[in-house]
Amino acid sequence: MANDQEKEAAARASLNFIEDGQVVGLGTGSTAAYFIQLLGERVKDGLRIRGIPTSDRSREMASSLGIPLTTLDECQQIDVTVDGADEVDEQLRLIKGGGGALLREKIVASATRQLVIVADASKRVSVLGKFPLPVEVIKFAQALVAKKIEALGAGVQLRRDAKGNPFLTDENNHILDCRFGRIPDADLLARRLSDMPGVVEHGLFIGMASVVLVARGSEIVELRAG
Ligand code: 5RP
Numbered sequence: 001m002a003n004d005q006e007k008e009a010a011a012r013a014s015l016n017f018i019e020d021g022q023v024v025g026l027g028t029g030s031t032a033a034y035f036i037q038l039l040g041e042r043v044k045d046g047l048r049i050r051g052i053p054t055s056d057r058s059r060e061m062a063s064s065l066g067i068p069l070t071t072l073d074e075c076q077q078i079d080v081t082v083d084g085a086d087e088v089d090e091q092l093r094l095i096k097g098g099g100g101a102l103l104r105e106k107i108v109a110s111a112t113r114q115l116v117i118v119a120d121a122s123k124r125v126s127v128l129g130k131f132p133l134p135v136e137v138i139k140f141a142q143a144l145v146a147k148k149i150e151a152l153g154a155g156v157q158l159r160r161d162a163k164g165n166p167f168l169t170d171e172n173n174h175i176l177d178c179r180f181g182r183i184p185d186a187d188l189l190a191r192r193l194s195d196m197p198g199v200v201e202h203g204l205f206i207g208m209a210s211v212v213l214v215a216r217g218s219e220i221v222e223l224r225a226g
Pocket of ligand 1: 027028029030031032083084085086095096097098099100101102105
């Protein structure tokens, strides 16, 4: 599929940002998985890095490939993180969390000097919001938070797993997928969501990405924070 080729091409381009001796944040999702795979090959060839995964899934994949790992307990400064995104706008604001890992992804991003986002061309948008915004909530508060987000104009759905049970994050919380359609003021919405008791984290990543690598066919477009 064209998307998969673009995902792999963007992931491959991100290897240019990795240097020997670095601590590297390992994102989550299908695009980040291409990166982890390619990084594993580099490690086999002698690259020395330590990875900090953003999910249990990525940790399992990285350790199966022999990538040395560390934790935020051991190391609170990450040189570079490579991660995917569900949407990217022209200001390099992101929607993340389609894969359910937004909380650890945001924590790792917040400890990262250079956040490199890898994406296929379908992720680039002029206005965020077509992709339902994931909001991680504690279970106790989920109905209350859902009502408050509906009052902001979104259709809200509790995310479910393949068996129909509520989806559980790695931190044992639930996710509300919030359909805004358009988010004309992402900064304001981010503040409003952060201010809601019961919201653990939301999928708006603002002012975090340093570089976005978007693959369109075999071409890589590099967007940089201004
Ligand atoms: C996981 C994420 C992913 O980066 C995002 O969902 C993109 O995934 P994919 O690369 O599979 O399209 O935020 O929580």
